[in-house]
Amino acid sequence: MLAYVIRRVAGTIPVIILISLLVFMLVQAAPGDPADLLLSDEATAEDVADARARWGLDQPVWVQYWKFLTAALQGDLGTSFRYADPVLTMIAERLPATIELAVVSIIIAVVIAVPLGVWAGARPNSWIDNLGSLVGLFGISMPNFWFGIMLILVMSGILNLLPSSGRDTYGIAGDPITGFYLLDSVIKGNWRGLWDGLAHIAMPAIALGTNMMGILMRVTRSSVMEVMHEEYVTTARAKGVSERAVLWHHVVRNALVPIVTVVGLELGTLLSGSIIVETVFSWPGSGQLLISAITSRDYPLITGTVLTYTMAFVIINFTVDILYAAIDPRIRFDK
């Protein structure tokens, strides 16, 4: 197991370096010059040249990359052109908001999709199965930006139940401890803050989680249906185990492997989906940061954010692999 972990971690290093090179080159190749975009409408050629020199853009690309790489290996992702703050600090400030949103989305998706999927899989063609299929279809086919805007129009506009955007109401939260707003509120016992946070996160989390919910519900259903026909299920029934125990102890446990895989894979989709959802809901996470970095061609910030996302993907995949072994004792990584 340990050997496997070491091998996997070692394997990710060249991947990350390669991605950094790719992103660095692609960003530079994209049309649009940060100096032209960040300086005012009235700036002269001289101002533009000054700014380019300040940012090191007057040097050859390979020199720039080498500087970036050597600094990055020492834990410095450079300084944002636009915000003039260290890229690492900026991402660290924004990442909790994105992670919080993703976690709540997953919770919503799993809590709805898994029971519904199990139930539907256990009773194919029943009304619950039909309802499940409908929910699944809805979730899969709904574009999240459109769903987000509809949620805003209905929930905040017509019903006026939830705040339309943002992460909190000014003046309620207080100073952050972990940066996770909901967690901070619980730690501080700030129940008003917790309520405020939940009210703000509800719509973006639903908009983001719906797609995952749809896919998860379908996978759970088919996985459960498949396991239902296994011989050990028949055996369990023959022994006189109650139907309920058969379902939850024998079937679901065995059906979990594909579910965990899908959750893992979908986490990636969730991260990229959050870029859009964060824009719609003015959610101050790293996705929004990436968008503004791209529109201003803030090279260090784009590279840094994309690298962070890459790391996240790598870590998620890795974790899912390890989880397999925990869920299914038949899976072993040794040798």
Added chain:
Amino acid sequence: MRTKRIISAGRSLVAAAVMAAAAALGAPGAQAQAKSSVSIGVVNDFAGWNPYADSTAQMYMIWCQTYGCLGTFDTRTGDYEGILAERWEVSKDNPNEWTFYLKKGIKRHNDGKELTAEDVIHSLWRNKNDPRTAQANNTRPVTEAIAVDKYTVKFITSQPTAPLLAFLFDRLIITGKDLYKKYGQDVDRKAPWGYGPYQVKDIVVGQRMVLEKNEAWPGIKKENPDRLIFRRIKEDEARVTALFNGELQMAQFIPPHLVDRVKSAPGVTLKSTSPVEVMFLAMNPNFKPWDNKKVRQAVAYAINREAIVKAIFRGGAEVLHGPIGPGQYGYSPDVEPKYAYNPEKAKQLLKEAGYPDGVEIDFYTATNRYINDRQSSEAIVPMLQAVGFKVRFHTPEYSSHWPLVRKGKRPFYYQGRGSVIDPSAMLVQYFGTEGTPRIGYSNPKLDALLEAQEREFDSAKRQALLLEAFNIVQEEVPAFFLWRIQQHYGISNRIEFTPMATDRVYGLDILVKN
């Protein structure tokens, strides 16, 4: 009996929850009952705490009312007004010498230190030399600053610059010299104390800026909001919804397709500004066929601007005759030629230019930059085709389009120029040989006129020179001026506010009704 009690307990629980929810969700500032708070939905992103790092109308507006600037242009009175400066003058003997007299007894937030000429000089230095400055171009004409006494500061310009106030007012942000000495570049985060009518309280990049009233500001009213929260909500639907449900008391930049919804919403009023952003079609004579004046004139005759304003902008725009319109400095109804819609004449001009069978052109409009940019350009395309242009229409992303415009590599494009109060800077920028390469037009006669008007301090004479310059631009058409687009504001009936064409939202101009 028992069940009843439980029910009533449950009820009060529900009531408490509802109240908590209302407190949490409802009006900001619900926790501080006595304080009035106004939330404003804005669109643009901002760079953070450094007051020299952004060059957008939105951020000049924030810094100008917190740190403070020398003065402002009030588009409602059409005149410059002092903020930190009491008055100003140009020396009679030396047109390069401007003197600004500061208001006495302006106290800084938090420590109460008085504003002095030294702070103004420091600010000029920071504007030019801050490693993050994006505003240095505003002070380019100023080469030197001298403190005459504690409250008087002299600016020396490299050449006589009549429109100097248009560069400095609303734009040169005044910060404290001693604070910078103490904190260096960290000063903006550690001591964001200025001299203006409002004080910076909190800034969260991408999310909000919170300002609080400076009670010590002379003449500040009880009805001016105690707190201003500028919330960045980029999505139009979300911004308008937040206005309707009371999260916002003002929403900037309502797009035309939502105007009717705002008009019919209860408790909200739609107000529109007379615009200072001019839109035009630029034709770079370094590219064929734009080297031929007749082709450029053909474009001007081919476009039915009245129809586009009516159909696409729903009346929310004004057709321009000449580079600027009424309300902008130097406007004259006598500008010639005016170019009424005349497709026959356009065809004729193309033929005379040597293109009897029409000519292929590329037309560029960046999308999502200006109101209805794509739609209005799409309406222009068939009009050009009708007179013989074979148009290839391109809609690039702004971030990739704009740098090419700046380098003079786009032959024909739709473009806007905002904040045109005084047209001098715009004319030099786009049409002067020494300006930018954006259009690549060069005309010694126009250059001479532009320079002469900059040196002319007599307003009537200056306006006459400007009119001559306008007429050359109209006759030569390096750019064909199309229209000015109105900006729409949604404003809650809880507050009183008249938007300005410069899009400055100053807390001093907002009154909270009871």
